[in-house]
Amino acid sequence: VEAANAVKRLTEHDKVLAIIGTYGSSLAMAGGEVAERAKVPVIGTSCTNPLVTQGKKYYFRACFIDPYQGAAAATYVYKTLGFKKAAVLTDVVSDYAVGLSNFFKKSYKKLGGEIVADLKYSSGDQDFTAQMTELISKQPDLVFMPAYFAEGAIIMKQARELGATFALMGGDAMDNPDTVKIAGQAAEGFMQTAFPYDMTMKDMNDQAKAFTEAWKKNFPDKDPNVNATLGYTCYNVLIDALNRAGKADREAVTQALADTKGLPTPVGILTINATHDAEIPVGILKYVDGKRVYLGEIVPE
Incomplete structure (x- = not known):
């Protein structure tokens, strides 16, 4: 309204x-x-x-748009990382998450990948133990979870607390400085699709x-x-x-x-x-040693 x-x-x-x-x-x-x-x-x-x-x-x-971003994530996971088995964890109340998960699954299968689990939760949930336990038992190489950063960070923490070794990947809604603040060490290795700009990018246009x-001139105390x-x-x-x-x-x-x-x-x-x-191209970010590292761009297949 x-x-x-x-x-x-x-x-x-x-x-x-x-x-x-x-x-x-x-x-x-x-x-x-x-x-x-x-x-x-x-x-x-x-x-x-x-x-x-x-x-x-x-x-x-x-x-x-989300189909483009979901397809780029699937292309990166299958082609660049070489992961053949993935799972999806989706916030069913969020149109954003549902859309991204669907496009990821469709593209990933088309490329030849296997979706070993397709699990759900609702915005505001704080306990992901049941989902994590099931995901661990299915042994995916990677779990795609296009969450918003608050839940995404909690998911990361609980996955690591339960001993999950699979990689985790999200969408652009995870792109927030609070992700690392909330997740701490658990954010290590987390990847996400993003819009193609980052202060640390090597080949800046x-x-x-x-x-x-x-930006730096006008807001010296805050990164863009x-x-x-x-x-x-x-x-x-x-x-x-x-x-x-x-x-x-x-x-x-x-x-x-x-x-x-x-x-x-x-x-x-x-x-x-x-x-x-x-x-525009789709950027890929990874969290390494508590910092966001811009890995480069991918064009979806």
């Missing part, structure tokens, strides 16, 4: 030309309906559920360098995270569309956003495809 009201205020009261945000898929879906009726273009930062832009003329996003330097980078990317995509539209007109900007192709951004070369989703 709050998301819908916020968009209503921006479109009717403030009469904005365009909107940047939001980060969450459920918020984007609520606000998106209002923006669509008001015919105001919106570009979301990290709302990865496919439904966000489905059937929408005015909603866009600067991030990849010029746009990412410019963003990082500007990828959501900040995506916000900045949305701003750049919008400015580029406005320049190409040549006028501050909602319809012209909407058309220009739809026509965005090969734009250099801090998260790589960005193209808005026919479904209004961004096509």
Whole structure:
């Protein structure tokens, strides 16, 4: 309701030309309906559920979507890591987690991998002993768990306390400094898909360098995270569309956003495809010695 009201205020009261945000898929879906009726273009930062832009003329996003991310995770696990047996642990209350797990399973099987267990939990759960015990008995090489960081960190801790030796992997929602704070040592070796920006990345493009330097100048005490980078990317995509539209007109900007192709951004070369989703590489992160290490990018198969 709050998301819908916020968009209503921006479109009717403030009469904005365009909107940047939001980060969450459920918020984007609520606000998106209002923006669509008001015919105001919106570009979301990290709302990865496919439904966000489905059937929408005015909603866009600067991030990849869950099928793309799930397929990239499966490709990395099967091809790069060479793991032939995986299991999935899914938060059934979260559209995000359900979507990601489904796409991971589909892609992993298609590549030739075997799903040895498919277990569930609900947001807010604190005890994962039953799931961990069953997962340990199934002996997967890796467990894919696209959780939010709070539950994800607890899952890591309980897995290690019970002596689990399988690798753990999550999605972009684990990308939070609190993951390591809550999980501590248990985060060691954890991997996740992520948006393709990190302060530690080796081959930073010029746009990412410019963003990082500007951030450091303005916020010397805080490291930039990828959501900040995506916000900045949305701003750049919008400015580029406005320049190409040549006028501050909602319809012209909407058309220009739809026509965005090969734009250099801090998260790589960005193209808005026919479904209004961004096509960018998928980053892979790993936690090593209590630090997030950016391993590189993967393109899903």
